[in-house]
Amino acid sequence: VHSTLLVLLNLSADEGIVAKMEAHQIMDSLLQIIFNVMKAMKKEDLTLKKHLMVEVGGTKIGPDGALIREMKVNDGEKISEEEIVTVLNIENLRLALLIINNMCSLSKTAKRQFLQLDADEKTRGTHFIVLLGW
């Protein structure tokens, strides 16, 4: 799951590919992952501040004005066997949210889907409200 999400994170920076992601309803799978992780996590899991991927060099601004955040595999932190499931779950949740963020910034359709705008432009926003509550 983690590798697949990393692939999707790279791909989701391209507008044409985001359109393909929409066509294949990738957001449904991402929301599935997020809600499954939310369900699996306990309060004490959230206090574990360990990550598989870490940001390097701070946020930069690209030539087209886009914010660029460079990530690398965290090789400076040991993760125990008991911690690995929790760390992977949090990481998968984090990646799924980043991909949705990319999709929403490149596509109005993705934004509409995430915010669940119905036909008369009323926002139900269930996904967003559940995430906010969590």
Add this chain to the structure above:
Amino acid sequence: VKFAQIGENILEMEDMMTELLGYLRHEKLEVRKQAISAIFQYSDNPEVLEFVKKSDMMKAIKACLYDLVSFSSWGLVPRGQSPKDISDLSRT
């Protein structure tokens, strides 16, 4: 052997991605996992982005993601249980 060839850049990018797309649809989950890891190494390459746009790769990635989420042992979904509809969780 194929993955080793890919690592040594013997294959052209499009041929390589076509090969990987085949592995992404392999019946064994372990092979699909390795294929997706290999694709990640090239996923910011402009040629790969073009390949994804014109091929069925996104469909294969979606199928792969669905299987991995469904049968994952990482606590996402218990073994043998289908993923629940997210609306169940939205109501809680």
